[in-house]
Amino acid sequence: MIDYLKKRVKSDSETQESMKVPLSKPAHMNIPFISDKIQKRIEEKIGTEEFNATSKQKNTIKKVHLFDILVERENYTYIELGEVVFDILKEEEKCYFLSERSSSKIHYDIHKKEVYYILEDEIYKDGFLVKERVMERVIPHFFPMQKSNHPYLILPKDEYITLKLYLEDTKEKGQELFSEGQKSLRFSFYNLVESAMHKGASDIHIKYSMNFYHVYFRISGALVNQREYLMDKDEGHDFIHACKVTATKDTKGEFSADEHHLPQDARIVFNSLGVDTRIAITPEGTLSGKQVLVARLLIKKQIDKKTFSFSEWGYGDDFIEVLEDVKNISGKLIYATGKVGSGKSTLLSHLLATLDDDISIITIEDPIEYILNKKNATQHEIFMPQDKTRQITYVDYLKKIKRSDFDVLYIAETRKDKGLMESVVEGAKAGGTIYSTIHIPSCFDTHDTLVQVFGADKKAIASLLYLSVNQVLVKKLCPNCKKEDKDHVNKKNLEERASSLDYIYKNPLDDFLKEDFKTYIADNNGCDICRKKSFGNKKEWGYDGRIPVYEYLRIDPSFATWIYKENCDRYDIELKACTEGKGINKLQTFIRLLKEGKIDATLRQIREI
Structure with missing residues (x-):
């Protein structure tokens, strides 16, 4: 033939x-x-x-x-x-x-x-x-x-x-x-990072499935498939290897581009883009037998108190008042809690930027995410040398700066490093205000976590912990095309999920379900403004970025004494704080934003809180 x-x-x-x-x-x-x-x-x-x-x-x-x-x-x-x-x-x-x-x-x-x-x-x-x-x-x-x-x-x-x-x-x-x-790559990791920054992404995911490597950007909390970067298995393998080779220039320690069987953390810095990427590589031991790469984009931005507004970000007047009070305290612990990507570091860094110019600020970060535009701020970044014996940790920094005469010390993350919690407590007792973050789902669980997980002294934490904040980021309705919820979809969704919400104090929810409040939902067709911002992701049509749903606990001496003497859990603390005006939970903030027409109550939004 x-x-x-x-x-x-x-x-x-x-x-x-x-x-x-x-x-x-x-x-x-x-x-x-x-x-x-x-x-x-x-x-x-x-x-x-x-x-x-x-x-x-x-x-x-x-x-x-x-x-x-x-x-x-x-x-x-x-x-x-x-x-x-x-x-x-x-x-x-x-x-x-x-x-x-x-x-x-x-x-x-x-x-x-x-x-x-x-x-x-x-x-x-x-x-x-x-x-x-x-x-x-x-x-x-x-x-x-x-x-x-x-x-x-x-x-x-x-x-x-x-x-x-x-x-x-x-x-x-x-x-x-x-x-x-x-034989050469069609695009580089630099191209991916540049595109991700243009689209406002916080993370890049490269995942293998069914003979293809898919690239996703996390935009407004959702993973969005970047179809133009689709790679077959050979190209995807070569691409990840090229990323690892590039990372050897900025990654210290025992990182190796030829290691395929152990998980590794890496780093690539693009000074021309002003971004530091922190990379986690999953080895070939995954179900697919291929590697997975996840990169967090840490865009270094200079900030000062003139460049932002807590009110415009969606924080209520009551919480802003609490933040103002924090500026005037000393010898206390301030904690921002939440899951990865919830804006903990962003909140604390911007709070630092609002402090008076006569306050001495020292930060220990890994890496530095925001550059404080303050002459009295000294920012340190954890250094990982090739020789492990020369490694400098959070604890090492804390020991060295004890006598640095600081007013405020920001430790980017509280870890289970030996001696870290003791140094934090010691610094606060010496009169410094310590800002830090931990990964927990509720601010009302901060005390127990610091004691049980990080080994802090119960009495010391009860007396030193002044403010604990927790937040999640949910989708904000597009103000240009949101529409009235005439079918009461928001109320029906909340009724369906009311029993599963992990809160002890639900009075605002009960009141909302009993009364007839006017709320709004997203227009799935969007408008020219929100469609342009979505970069082709139809799931974002009708929305305009994200807004924090937060909770906080502010502890005064009487509340601290009660925590120390009583064998209380997070639900006891939540109930007492909400009923006595010492704090609010995320459910209260969610209902407020819903009434204000800033968010809708989709099942996914409810699940976030």
Whole structure:
């Protein structure tokens, strides 16, 4: 059959005329990989801009079928593509040639009336043609294709012949099938970071699934698939290795780019972008057998009290008043608590920026996230040298700066390092105000955590802990397109989840459910403003960034005495604080923001608090 096709091509002047592709250029740069009708049908559905982006990506990920790209970019499923192909094949009279990656794993239906040819895709080795096979009277059955990872390559007859001749020509000349450009990465980690910063992302995730590496940006708390950075498994492996090699320049300690079996932390600094990326690499021991890379973007920004407003961020007047009181205390502990990415460091750093200029501030951070635009602020960053014996830890810094005559000391994170908690308590007893963070879900659990987890003295913590804050970030409604909740969706969701909310003090929720308050929900179609800010993520349409839902506990001497003498848990502390005006819980803040029309009560929003 191949010989017949080759002879026909050589004797058919019309077919020869239709070969517009010079044989000296790579096939992937010149040959359409689907018929014109299939292309038109797909383009009509997903739009010209998205189709062009998909085609461009196909040309760069050269060994991957266009159908794979369409599926991975979430434009189609394999079943939907199969239906498109079958519909068009029924209309066509000429033959089609279909190629797939592993014919032994694909099922076929025999169709006697029409003839299609399958060119096996695994015909190259080191860029050269090494084998060929043609099957007659075969039509593909697409339904087993779902998640099979063995896509088809559909070629009209003349394009198949052109490809066949090109492969023969390549083999004879001893040239490599693909260009040198394929061997290099299409984009760098720098490009990813730059794009993530432009989109306001806090983290970059590179994950492996089903023969592909997917890139996600965490934007406004949600992971958003960046389809333009889709990589096949080989390119993804090379990309992560290249990141690790780059990281060796900024990462100290025992980090190795060639280590594939142990989890590693790394660091890459881009001074031109003003960002420090902290990277966690999961080893090949994952279920997929591939590595996973997660990078936190720490954008160093200069801040002072003139560049922001706690009120504009969504904090209530009562809490702002508490923050003002903090400026006038000494010899106390101030803790911001919450999960990763909840804005703990952001809150404390900006609180430091509001302190008076005559207050001496020292910080110990890993890394420095915000640059305090204050002449009396000295910021230290944890240093990890190549030689572990020269490593400087939080405890080492604390010991060295005891006599530094500081008024305020900011320790970016309270850790279980030996001697750290003792040094913190000692510093507060000496008259300094200590700011720090821990990862717990409630501010009312701060006392027990410091005692039971970090080994602090119960009596000392009871007397020294002055303020504990906890917060989460939830989606803020777009003020331009939010709409009234006439169907009471917010109330229904809260009623459904009321019993599962982990709070002892629920009076504001009970009042809200009994009365008829006017609330708002997001318009899923969004508006020009919020759609532009979403960078293509439809889940963010109708929203405008995030807003803190916070709780706090302010401890006075009588409250401290009660904590020390009573065997109380977090729920006891929460109930007493909320009923006596010593604090509020996140549920109270959530209800307030809901009444103010700043948030909605979707099930996901409720789950966050």
